[in-house]
Amino acid sequence: MPVEPPVVSARTLPEAYELLAADALTPIAGGTDLMVRITGEIGEPPERLLDIGHLDALRGIGLTPGGHALSIGALATWTRIRHDPLARLHLGALAEAAATIGAAQIQNRGTLGGNVVNASPAGDSLPVLLAADSVFVLGSRPGERRVAAVDFWTGYRQTARRADELLLRAEVPLVDGRRVCFRKVGTRRAQAISKVVLAVAWRTAGDDPTWRDVRVAMGSIAAVPVRIPSVETLLEGSVPDGGLASRAGDALREAIAPIDDVRSTADHRRLVSGRILRRLIEDAV
Ligand SMILES: Cc1cc2nc3c(=O)[nH]c(=O)nc-3n(C[C@H](O)[C@H](O)[C@H](O)COP(=O)(O)OP(=O)(O)OC[C@H]3O[C@@H](n4cnc5c(N)ncnc54)[C@H](O)[C@@H]3O)c2cc1C
Structure with a gap:
């Protein structure tokens, strides 16, 4: 039975943190995994959604201050990652993986953060991020914390993310050679x-x-x-x-x-x- 869960929207990160702290909300980014769940055909549909699509702080791809890591915002889409010069230069394997994810429509909407947090064992970016010793940066009202990819996926579709946290970005250390x-x-x-x-x-x-x-x-x-x-x-x-x-x-x-x-x-x-x-x-x- 299809459901239409209510959606609240956040314009800023602090606003998103407040909403997540106050209520049981499921973040929605591109929706390419969640929309399948909303039909109720696969697992429990989410009850209330938090639209994070306007949070520009989660969108960019760049180098971290000091230039030691590639930083990929959770809202970076597969299309963006495929074509981003820095992503291609420093983690070409991720751009290759992005090119295999669904078709153009899915690549235009689906995000790195959605793939990582959805935690499907078949998620194509996950082994690349794991092999590259990536670190995930999570944010919530109390502050930010970092979780290594090797510790992030804790069980079938389970992650180390708490319900009041957003995935902000993946940081991939740059290593010579x-x-x-x-x-x-x-x-x-x-x-x-x-x-x-x-x-x-x-x-x-x-x-x-x-x-x-x-x-x-x-x-x-x-x-x-x-x-x-x-x-x-x-x-x-x-x-x-x-x-x-x-x-x-x-x-x-x-x-x-x-x-x-x-x-x-x-x-x-x-x-x-x-x-x-x-x-x-x-x-x-
Ligand atoms: C037709 C089709 C083909 C597909 N093909 C592939 C494929 O080939 N390979 C593959 O790996 N995947 C595939 N997928 C799955 C999906 O497209 C990807 O996993 C995509 O990256 C999900 O991103 P999204 O932004 O759409 O996630 P959403 O559906 O918005 O969210 C997915 C989950 O992540 C959570 N979430 C999202 N962003 C955040 C955040 N920043 N912080 C905290 N939680 C967050 C949501 O609450 C939800 O639980 C396919 C899906 C479809 C429908």
């Missing part, structure tokens, strides 16, 4: 919810091709986006070649216990996960 790569497997090349999402980050120093600070992050295989420590350890301190790419793919298949669901079987997820990691490493070297 770092690369972040993204792969997604869906039923087809476009407009497909992921069966498997993979993001791999590593750093090299100068002419030395040794991989350091390796992060292997995956989505759609468990209740939350996860890192794969055994594969990170295998790749850490190595100079990957075809043989190591192949061993890493095998190790990933061993390490994961994917879910069976309507989109894919666990066996298929395991098989393609190993294959896309192998190819990602082969392409990188």
Whole structure:
């Protein structure tokens, strides 16, 4: 049964914080996830909404003061991220992920903040943000706090965000010599919810091709986006070649216990996960 929850709107951040502190409100940004819930067909529909779409403080993409991190406002849309020069320069993998999210209509409305807080295990940006050691900045009436991506998704569609908080932005540390790569497997090349999402980050120093600070992050295989420590350890301190790419793919298949669901079987997820990691490493070297 479709519902039409009442909507209140905030023009400023302090106003939004007051409203969230006073009442049980569900923030609505682009609405591309929430509108599906409003029909009542998937889970409990929200009772009252807080429209945050006018909060310009949540919109920008830039460098943090001091230039140590890329700051992406929670209201940045996928279209904006796809085309933003700073996002493309410092986290091209996120721009690549943005290009795979829904079609143009979804990319024009859907936001980074909505993807992160919605916390679907299939959310395409989540493994990229996790692999890049991102930090989420949350704001509420008492002030701001920072939560590392690795601590943010606490269970199936659960996050560390309190009900009175807004996600303000994601901060992605800028690291010399770092690369972040993204792969997604869906039923087809476009407009497909992921069966498997993979993001791999590593750093090299100068002419030395040794991989350091390796992060292997995956989505759609468990209740939350996860890192794969055994594969990170295998790749850490190595100079990957075809043989190591192949061993890493095998190790990933061993390490994961994917879910069976309507989109894919666990066996298929395991098989393609190993294959896309192998190819990602082969392409990188
Ligand atoms: C047809 C279709 C195709 C899609 N394809 C993909 C896809 O390929 N890949 C993918 O990852 N996703 C996909 N999605 C899901 C969705 O588009 C994305 O998750 C999108 O980024 C959600 O952003 P939004 O602004 O629309 O979120 P909303 O629907 O507005 O909000 C989602 C959730 O986040 C909360 N929220 C939003 N912003 C904030 C904030 N700043 N602070 C606190 N809480 C907040 C809301 O309360 C809500 O719980 C698809 C959706 C549709 C309908």
